[in-house]
Amino acid sequence: MIRIGLAAAGLALTACAPVSLPERAATPTTRSVTLDEGGVQPSGTPLRIDFGRAQDGVIETMTRLQGAAPVEIARQTECGAGPVTAARWQNGLTLNFLDGDFRGWTMTGPGLSTPQGIFAGMARADMPDADFSGISPGTEFRAGGISGILDERGSEVRMIWAGTTCFQR
Numbered sequence: 001m002i003r004i005g006l007a008a009a010g011l012a013l014t015a016c017a018p019v020s021l022p023e024r025a026a027t028p029t030t031r032s033v034t035l036d037e038g039g040v041q042p043s044g045t046p047l048r049i050d051f052g053r054a055q056d057g058v059i060e061t062m063t064r065l066q067g068a069a070p071v072e073i074a075r076q077t078e079c080g081a082g083p084v085t086a087a088r089w090q091n092g093l094t095l096n097f098l099d100g101d102f103r104g105w106t107m108t109g110p111g112l113s114t115p116q117g118i119f120a121g122m123a124r125a126d127m128p129d130a131d132f133s134g135i136s137p138g139t140e141f142r143a144g145g146i147s148g149i150l151d152e153r154g155s156e157v158r159m160i161w162a163g164t165t166c167f168q169r
Contacts, residue, residue, distance in 0.1 A: 033065055035093075035105055036115050037145025037162045051104065051163050055097040059087050062095060079166035086166065092120060096164050104163025114146045114160060122157045124150055 032043040040049040042065055049058055063069045070087040077083045085097040092109025095102060113119035116129060124130075130141040130148075139150050148160040 033062075033112060034115055035107055035112050035146075035160070035162065039102065039163075040105065041115075049102065051102055053102045055085065055087075055100045055102065058095060058097075058102045062087075062089070062093075066091070066093070076166045079164075081164050081166070084164065084166040096166060098164055104161065104165050106159055106161040106165055108159045114143070116143050116146065118143055118146060118148065118157065118160055120157050120159055124155050124157070127157070 034041045034043065038048070039051045039053075040062070042049070049061060059070065059073070066089050068090060071090050072088045073085065074088075075083055075085050081098055081103070083098075084103075085100075086094050087097070088094045091111045092107055093112060094106045094108075096104040096106070108120050110119050110121040118127060118130070127141070127143065130143040132141045139154060141148050141150070146160055146162050149158050150156060151158045
């Protein structure tokens with residue numbers, strides 16, 4: 001009987017005391033990811049989004065990680081590998097899907113980088129490990145399994161990619 005009375009008294013006091021609740025974020029938070037030759041590596045977890053995963057799950061996961069849905073999902077039928085479905089986010093990230101599987105990515109914005117630290121907007125001079133030889137006159141490069149293209153002046157990274165792509169240069 002005493003136990004019930006004390007519990008009821010505690011509830012009554014709690015009900016009278018101001019309670020501070022954590023504020024809800026107005027917009028979802030984004031989680032950093034690294035783009036690599038095998039897919040996408042979210043920061044702070046050993047879990048990966050590797051090439052070969054199903055389109056719906058990859059888009060859903062990347063929507064959570066990016067804090068927003070893709071701004072466009074389009075089917076590109078004129079690609080060398082076959083029809084590619086491309087999901088594009090506002091920050092310049094595009095994920096490419098072939099036959100419903102995640103097969104590649106492109107990045108045209110400065111927000112995400114590779115494990116080598118390469119990102120769109122980076123100066124060519126800051127890329128000592130990139131190979132510019134044997135590719136069209138100094139405009140394309142490779143750094144490990146990552147490829148990229150420089151701007152018209154050849155001084156800054158315009159786009160990076162890995163895996164299956166379908167884009168107009």
